[in-house]
Amino acid sequence: xxYYDQEGNSITHDQWVDLYAKTDERRLGxxxxxxxxxxxxxxxxxYRYNPGPPLIFETMIxxxxxxxxxxxxxxxxxxxxxxxGHIDAIKWVQKTNGEGxxxx
Numbered sequence: 001x002x003y004y005d006q007e008g009n010s011i012t013h014d015q016w017v018d019l020y021a022k023t024d025e026r027r028l029g030x031x032x033x034x035x036x037x038x039x040x041x042x043x044x045x046x047y048r049y050n051p052g053p054p055l056i057f058e059t060m061i062x063x064x065x066x067x068x069x070x071x072x073x074x075x076x077x078x079x080x081x082x083x084x085g086h087i088d089a090i091k092w093v094q095k096t097n098g099e100g101x102x103x104x
Contacts, residue, residue, distance in 0.1 A: 001013075004046065004054055027041050029082075036098050037062045039059070040089075042056065057076040057079065058073065059072075071098055072089060
């Protein structure tokens, strides 16, 4: 397993544990839109399963009318990409009212 800080630098497991424990610093964005909840967080673990830069941030959209199941998930390599992804998720919910699965 590979671990990364929010700047994308490789770190040890113990460093990751210390950083991950700071829950307020993990969350980059949270937006409630009616029945939809959009969350963007730093994971610090590489979720890329093929060659390329590590995917260490994630945006998810949850729907309270579907038992808070996710209706979308995107992962990112940088904090900037994740912040832009959070905005994209908000725009998608506004445009589609959550019909379908994000990203389309």
